[in-house]
C-alpha cells in the first residue's frame with residue numbers, strides 16, 4: 001500500500017479509536033458501563049447523539065464545542081484526545097508500515113488515551129484496564145517478530161515488567177515509609193508493569209524520564225494556579241502522573257531507539 005494512502009487510513013483509524021477512547025474514558029471515570037447504553041449521549045442533558053454529532057472531531061467542530069440541545073460545553077480534552085490518537089496513529093504508520101505491529105501500537109496508543117482521560121478525571125488508573133493490558137503487552141512481546149520497539153520476546157518482556165512494576169512499587173513504598181503519605185499511586189506501578197512488558201527494561205527509565213520532563217512544566221503551572229487560589233501548598237498539589245507516563249511510553253514506542261542513539265552518541269551503536 002502506498003504510504004500517503006496508508007497514512008490517511010491510519011489517521012481515520014486513530015480518530016475513530018480516539019473517539020471510542022474518550023467515550024470509554026468518560027463512562028469508566030463516572031463509574032458506568034462501557035457498553036450500555038450502546039449509543040453515545042450528552043452527559044449534561046442525556047440527549048442521545050445523532051450520527052452526525054457523533055463523528056469524531058467533525059461533530060465537535062460542527063456544533064462549536066457545545067451540545068445542540070442543552071448548550072453544555074463539550075470538554076476540550078475530548079477532541080484533543082482524538083487528535084492526539086490520530087497523530088500517534090500517523091506516526092505509527094510511518095514507523096511500522098502496514099503490519100501487525102502497527103495495529104498493536106495503535107491499540108496500546110488508544111489504551112493510553114483511555115487511561116490518561118480516566119486518571120485526569122479521577123486520579124485513578126483502573127486495574128480492569130492496566131492488568132489485562134499488561135497481559136496483552138506480554139503476549140504481543142512474546143508472539144510478534146521483532147520490529148523496531150515491538151516484539152522484544154518474552155524474556156525481555158518479563159524483565160521489563162519486573163523492572164517497571166517492581167521499580168515503581170518500590171519507589172511508592174519508600175516514599176510512604178519516608179514521608180508517611182502516598183506520593184505515587186500503585187496505579188502508576190501497574191501502568192509501568194504494562195509499559196515494561198510491552199517495551200522492555202530499557203524503556204522503563206526512559207519512560208519515567210520523559211514523563212517527568214513532560215510533567216514538570218505542567219506541574220509548575222498547576223501549582224502556581226493552586227497557590228494563587230489559596231488551595232494546597234504549592235508543589236504538593238496532586239497532579240496525576242499517569243497521563244505523563246502514557247505520553248512517555250508512547251514516545252518511546254515511536255522513537256525510543258533513535259532518542260537513545262542521539263543521547264548516548266554513535267560510540268555505543
Ligand SMILES: [Zn+2]
Pocket residue numbers: 042043044045046047067068069070071072
Ligand atoms: Zn446536552
